Amino acid sequence: MKFLVISNKRMCQGIYLKLKRHRLTKGPIIRNDDKLLIPLNNSVDLITIRRLFPECEELRIEEKDYLIPERPRSFKDLLKNVLGSDELKRIPSSFDIIGDIAIIEIPEDLMNRAEEIGKAIMRIHTRVKTVYAKAGRVTGEYRTRKLTLIAGEPKATTIHSEYGLRFKVDVLNTYFSPRLAYEHRRVAEEVRDGEIVVDMFTGVGPFAIHIASLRRCLVYAVDLNPAAYRLLIENIKLNKRNLKGEIIPVNADVRLLAKYIRNIANRVIMNLPEYSHEFVGTALTLLRKEGGVIHYYTFEDEPEELEKAVRKLRCLVEAQGRRILKVLKVRRVKSIAPHRWHIVVDALVS
Ligand SMILES: C[S@@+](CC[C@H](N)C(=O)[O-])C[C@H]1O[C@@H](n2cnc3c(N)ncnc32)[C@H](O)[C@@H]1O
The missing domain is CATH 3.40.50.150 (Vaccinia Virus protein VP39)
Structure with missing residues (x-):
């Protein structure tokens, strides 16, 4: 695979973002000894690089056998080694995020894995600070639902944004x-x-x-x-x-x-x-x-x-x-x- 080799670490982020804007990198940046490597698309050659970065004469392109570690794309990717494939299938891929609180539906017999599921959600969705599992239906006059805290901070209120408006919500005591x-x-x-x-x-x-x-x-x-x-x-x-x-x-x-x-x-x-x-x-x-x-x-x-x-x-x-x-x-x-x-x-x- 082709890599752009950069020794000046301070410049790396800027170069990477410009390559990303031009859709020329397969990303992400890789640390290799004292150098940084940016994976390039096959079409990129040194002429393109010189044209994009005329001020960086030291940039080189090298071909290397390097396996780019696959980045987990969803919280379920992170759980692949933790849960069996049948268990994984029964966990929904989507869930609600209200402000910095996530609420997911977990089948009752998988609640013993709830903490791992909650932590995986927090690792992928870094703005999420608290994860609850649904513990019942929306009921009663106030239309609220019981929730079980499975990971993160024990809190129920958060600020949720919609179309630039801000709403304070209490996920345990109000409907939203x-x-x-x-x-x-x-x-x-x-x-x-x-x-x-x-x-x-x-x-x-x-x-x-x-x-x-x-x-x-x-x-x-x-x-x-x-x-x-x-x-x-x-x-x-x-x-x-x-x-x-x-x-x-x-x-x-x-x-x-x-x-x-x-x-x-x-x-x-x-x-x-x-x-x-x-x-x-x-x-x-x-x-x-x-x-x-x-x-x-x-x-x-x-x-x-x-x-x-x-x-x-x-x-x-x-x-x-x-x-x-x-x-x-x-x-x-x-x-x-x-x-x-x-x-x-x-x-x-x-
Ligand atoms: C489904 S929630 C709707 C909340 C809101 N419209 C929204 O879009 O987020 C229904 C709300 O009606 C309120 N409610 C239920 N019965 C009511 C009544 N008789 N008079 C006034 N509010 C009532 C509940 O407390 C609850 O907050």
């Missing part, structure tokens, strides 16, 4: 999914200046904060969970300089709030997919009598999951004596289990 980032942004982009929005199940506030960062509008951000409410207030402060709109944080059951503020919203966000069907009446009470948009989230099984979601919402709206004038959008937000989807229906309601 990094896989909703696009959905938070998508809904925010639908909002127009001057609207009044109710985010009925705001959690730590991602929909509300995305919306207020893009539009001069008013958002009621409601959540029952006191821990989520406290973080919502912190998150409003954390993003204050980026907010054009105003957010009114409310720590209450949204059904109680709807007794006091009726007929007010141009738009209502209902991201409580497991139970949102129980709250359509509340959403319609909050929505202006002249009509408005609801973003209705639900879980549906394949097949025809999109059609099922629309049909369900249509029935629920009609049961309240109102009508869907137009389905503006229906999409799969994320997969939550094999053949089961988190779905959103955006509907203009009379």
Whole structure:
């Protein structure tokens, strides 16, 4: 294999980066006695090197038999010598990263290898400081899940970034999914200046904060969970300089709030997919009598999951004596289990 031989170590990084920019190296830099070697693509010759680095006359190209150690590309590569191939297959390749906390699903019978798995994740994803394994489903009114610490610092709060906004999250006591980032942004982009929005199940506030960062509008951000409410207030402060709109944080059951503020919203966000069907009446009470948009989230099984979601919402709206004038959008937000989807229906309601 061809190598560029460099004796001046201080220059090596700059030379390497320039070669990388021109796609001329197979990388990475190799230490060899008192010299550094940069593996080159076969097409590179000394003329190319002189043209790229006219000031470095001492650079030489040498052919050497040198086996470049294969760099592990994923945490599963690191586990190849630790776990059997059947065990390895049963560990998911992807997992959530919230700020500097990773959360992975490990089959119960492999939990005795959890620490090795967690450490491998931290070695590959160097910004991860804590790794949890899921220890149950998302449950309860607050939509939280039990987690087992498997590696790193024992902490639950972290700062997560989405589209340049920052969210403080407590992974043990509040709901947050990094896989909703696009959905938070998508809904925010639908909002127009001057609207009044109710985010009925705001959690730590991602929909509300995305919306207020893009539009001069008013958002009621409601959540029952006191821990989520406290973080919502912190998150409003954390993003204050980026907010054009105003957010009114409310720590209450949204059904109680709807007794006091009726007929007010141009738009209502209902991201409580497991139970949102129980709250359509509340959403319609909050929505202006002249009509408005609801973003209705639900879980549906394949097949025809999109059609099922629309049909369900249509029935629920009609049961309240109102009508869907137009389905503006229906999409799969994320997969939550094999053949089961988190779905959103955006509907203009009379
Ligand atoms: C699935 S989480 C959604 C969080 C947030 N929208 C997001 O995208 O990250 C649902 C939230 O609804 C809250 N919640 C559940 N029932 C509620 C109710 N009756 N009134 C207000 N909030 C409620 C839970 O505490 C939880 O934070």
